[in-house]
Amino acid sequence: MASEQLYITLVQPDIAWQNKGANLAQYEKYIQGITGKKEIIVLPEMFSTGFTMDAAGMAETMDGPTVQWMASMAVTHRAAITGSLIIEEDGNYYNRLVWVLPNGQIGTYDKHHLFAYAEEDQYYTPGENRLIVSVNGWRISLLVCYDLRFPVWSRNTPGNEYDVLIYVANWPERRSLAWKTLLQARAIENMSYVVGVNRVGVDGKDIAYSGDSSVFGPLGEPLWQGQEAGTHTVILEKSHLEQCRQQFPFINDADKFMLLD
Numbered sequence: 001m002a003s004e005q006l007y008i009t010l011v012q013p014d015i016a017w018q019n020k021g022a023n024l025a026q027y028e029k030y031i032q033g034i035t036g037k038k039e040i041i042v043l044p045e046m047f048s049t050g051f052t053m054d055a056a057g058m059a060e061t062m063d064g065p066t067v068q069w070m071a072s073m074a075v076t077h078r079a080a081i082t083g084s085l086i087i088e089e090d091g092n093y094y095n096r097l098v099w100v101l102p103n104g105q106i107g108t109y110d111k112h113h114l115f116a117y118a119e120e121d122q123y124y125t126p127g128e129n130r131l132i133v134s135v136n137g138w139r140i141s142l143l144v145c146y147d148l149r150f151p152v153w154s155r156n157t158p159g160n161e162y163d164v165l166i167y168v169a170n171w172p173e174r175r176s177l178a179w180k181t182l183l184q185a186r187a188i189e190n191m192s193y194v195v196g197v198n199r200v201g202v203d204g205k206d207i208a209y210s211g212d213s214s215v216f217g218p219l220g221e222p223l224w225q226g227q228e229a230g231t232h233t234v235i236l237e238k239s240h241l242e243q244c245r246q247q248f249p250f251i252n253d254a255d256k257f258m259l260l261d
Contacts, residue, residue: 002137014201043083055093173210
């Protein structure tokens with residue numbers, strides 16, 4: 001039986017460009033400063049480096065220091081922690097979302113839609129499988145940044161149902177309207193909570209980020225949005241989700257389809 005409430009803490013940082021030590025130290029302070037209950041802590045895309053194409057220079061392995069740090073944070077704070085970082089595996093580089101539980105279990109999702117506009121597809125290998133995890137009876141789908149623009153990939157379908165859709169991102173300020181609009185659209189069309197975690201500041205390529213980390217309810221209702229660096233915890237209500245789905249069973253009328261390679 002699912003818990004009635006789910007606590008999700010969004011961490012919206014000003015990422016130090018390609019400086020893993022400074023970034024991990026920053027996150028430790030943010031996480032230590034979280035008051036109240038901790039269940040899921042969400043960091044942005046490439047949280048340890050910023051959105052860099054220096055895959056070879058910045059990559060780690062799954063037993064490297066950043067994943068070990070995530071595992072340590074999960075145990076220390078007894079909460080799941082997630083975000084994406086650069087991982088090298090079998091000679092390929094991945095923009096990999098890593099999901100770490102306090103019991104040491106790890107799940108991964110390799111970003112499927114690579115951002116060709118920034119030549120991400122020239123340096124990284126796309127993933128082919130989605131990741132849906134469970135926390136206290138809540139099912140959560142985890143995706144990365146540019147995936148947001150492609151609704152079929154995130155579709156809430158029989159056999160892959162979820163209650164919460166989380167996007168971790170480095171989404172530039174110049175396209176913030178698309179970020180906010182698409183997050184809300186994903187909530188409406190999938191009848192689920194949607195959480196988008198972004199960054200603020202200016203990166204090493206002089207690209208500005210306005211944050212706008214956001215949470216929307218299953219009818220697209222805005223629940224929170226922030227522009228400043230820091231953390232914010234939202235409490236999601238299972239009864240509200242179920243009531244919305246029962247009252248408006250739109251998802252039952254969706255087109256039937258399969259994702260093919």
